[in-house]
Amino acid sequence: MDQSLPALLLVVLVVLLFLHLHLPTGIASSAFNSTTASSANHGNTIPDDHHSDNSQHLNVKEIMANTKIISQPQELLETHQETSDRKWKLKLLHRDKITAASLHHNFHDRFLELMKRDVSRFTSLIRRLTINRTSSTSDDPYHHEVLEENFGSDVVSGMDQGSGEYFVRIGVGSPPTSQYMVIDSGSDIVWVQCQPCNKCYRQSDPVFDPADSGSFAGVSCSSAVCDRLEKAGCRGGRCRYEVSYGDGSYTKGTLALETLTFGKTVIRNVAIGCGHTNQGMFVGAAGLLGLGGGSMSFVGQLGGEAGGAFSYCLVSRGTETSGSLEFGRGAMPMGAAWVPLIRNPRAPSFYYVGLSGLGVGGVRVPIPEEMFRLTELGYGGVVMDTGTAVTRLPTMAYEAFRDAYIEQTRNLPRATGVPIFDACYDLSGFVSVRVPTVSFYFSGGPILTLPAKNILIPVNEGGTFCFAFAPSSSGLSIIGNIQQEGIQITFDGANGFVGFGPDVC
Structure with missing residues (x-):
């Protein structure tokens, strides 16, 4: 037998291992770390806190290809x-699929418009909650507007x-x-x-x-x-x-x-x-x-x-x-992980959830749970919202969360921040990168681990990606639609629960 054969096989194995570690792979799906639970029995959801992997691939090349595609306005036909x-x-x-305005801007311009709209919505939300907690007075600008x-x-x-x-x-x-x-x-x-x-x-x-x-x-x-x-x-x-x-x-x-x-x-x-x-x-x-x-x-x-x-x-x-x-209740999935909704009598329109903490790379960030709690006076809390794009967190919580993410991405080249983000990366030279997982820890045990593309988002066509979270000067936290993308979300308002998964979309 040729004595060089074992050595040759060893070389082949090393090359294959190298390719596995460096070639791009698919983006990891979002997953709620919970065993299956019947949608008819919210209370039996049992979380599984074990992470088999605390990082995932971000397919930079695929995401950047999408920034160069400007969708034509949607045909005015009945949707399926x-x-x-x-x-x-x-x-x-x-929104970009049906507004002709999107044809006249590059990706970066559309991103800046989104951030402008998002800041406006967030500011108004904070203002409205403040007004909801106080009685109208002669100094109320809405009151004046109506009278005039x-x-x-x-x-x-x-x-x-x-x-x-x-x-x-x-x-x-x-x-x-x-x-x-x-x-x-x-x-x-x-x-x-x-x-x-x-x-x-x-x-x-x-x-x-x-x-x-x-x-x-x-x-x-x-x-x-x-x-x-x-x-x-x-x-x-x-x-x-x-x-x-x-x-x-x-x-x-x-x-x-x-x-x-x-x-x-x-x-x-x-x-x-x-x-x-x-x-x-x-x-x-x-x-x-x-x-x-x-x-x-x-x-x-x-x-x-x-x-x-x-x-x-x-x-x-x-x-x-x-x-x-x-x-309809027929839309409620089997196998979803259910989290209780929290009612705020001062803001009955909002869907509040109990968030107890945040994780990066499978490690819980040391943030006091009280920072996310809804008070008896209606302050603070965590709202699920389809209209706010970027997740907002109280400043102290955001800074600890961001710093933990930066610490685990020291191998990635940093880039200058853009409105409203202060943690950005230059990924222009990459096909795919490995990034730490980001997780929401909900009260009662369930953990929602986000897809990589819901964590780092492109802000221009040049390969700049930013950590898609922002600080809030108020005590209110909002889980925005960027973090919700691709995850099946179900609201059971009648019984007071919100479900996540089990499907991705």
Whole structure:
């Protein structure tokens, strides 16, 4: 036997090991470290805290290829929808897919616009929560705005939906007129721009005309539906609504009952705002589909028809695929890991969750759990939000979290920070890099480990990636849609739980 054969085999093994360590591999999927649990029995979710690997691959080349693709505006056609006796499903599109404005900017410009919208939304959210905790006074800017315009009162939404990052397509009226609608898990009002339009922003579809709908019915001031608004105005015997936001966006008009159509599913007598005067950063969408926790949101109005449940998968921005939004208990997945929702009576629209800590590379960052706790006065806490892009954390928690990540990525070349990020990397010379995992530790034990692409995101076409988290000067934390992308998320408001997984999308 040739004595050189064992040596040759050893060389081959070494080469194969080298290739395995250095060639790019697929991006690791997000995973909730929990054993399977029945969606009908939230309390039996059993976490598995063992990590087989505390790092994962970030496919730099693939992600950078997507930054160079500028999607054509979405054709104004019906999106694919599936219906059954237990659920109804429709496509979920990112804002850039249907707004022609995206054709006129490169990736970096679109990123800067996103950050501008996101800062505006976050600032308004903080301001609105502060207003919700205090009674109106003569110094309240919203109070002055209403008086100057001779309008009785305003309806305050849970969040500023100005960023409008994810849209669905539904039918409004009878016969149904197809409209793109922003989804907002922090708003309790469903509204569309309406003719006659005293002031309207640009939208992709023709503005809805109630005169063409056989099912449109105005709501009287004495109606029980009008009473369900937090505050309502009245003019000419008709119930009036107004939703104002801290960034100057608003919608005003008449409250009405109307039919909404989701594929073959028809929902009658939905209370919607018919907005005759509108302004804001909703460009592309006809209005908003509020999915918040209050009684006037779309989910709240459905009641028993959907069992207080809905599920969504947010598609990653920059890709040519679409996500999904489903209503009904039939949409609740088997095998999800369930986390209790926390109710804040001072902000009933918001979906709060109990976050106990953060992890980097499988190691828990030393942050006091109290930093994420919702107080009895309604301060602090952690909100799940579809409209905020970047996850915000209290400054002290963010800095400890960021420093732990930087410590475990010392092998990666750093880059200059960009708005609003201060931990960035130059990955222009890489095909794939190995990065530490990032995890959310939820109260009760479950741990959500994020996909690598939800942690480091590209901010330009030159290969600069940034740690997609930011500090909050307030005590409020927000889990944004960048961190939610690609993860199946289910809200069971009726029973007070939010589920993660088990599928990725």
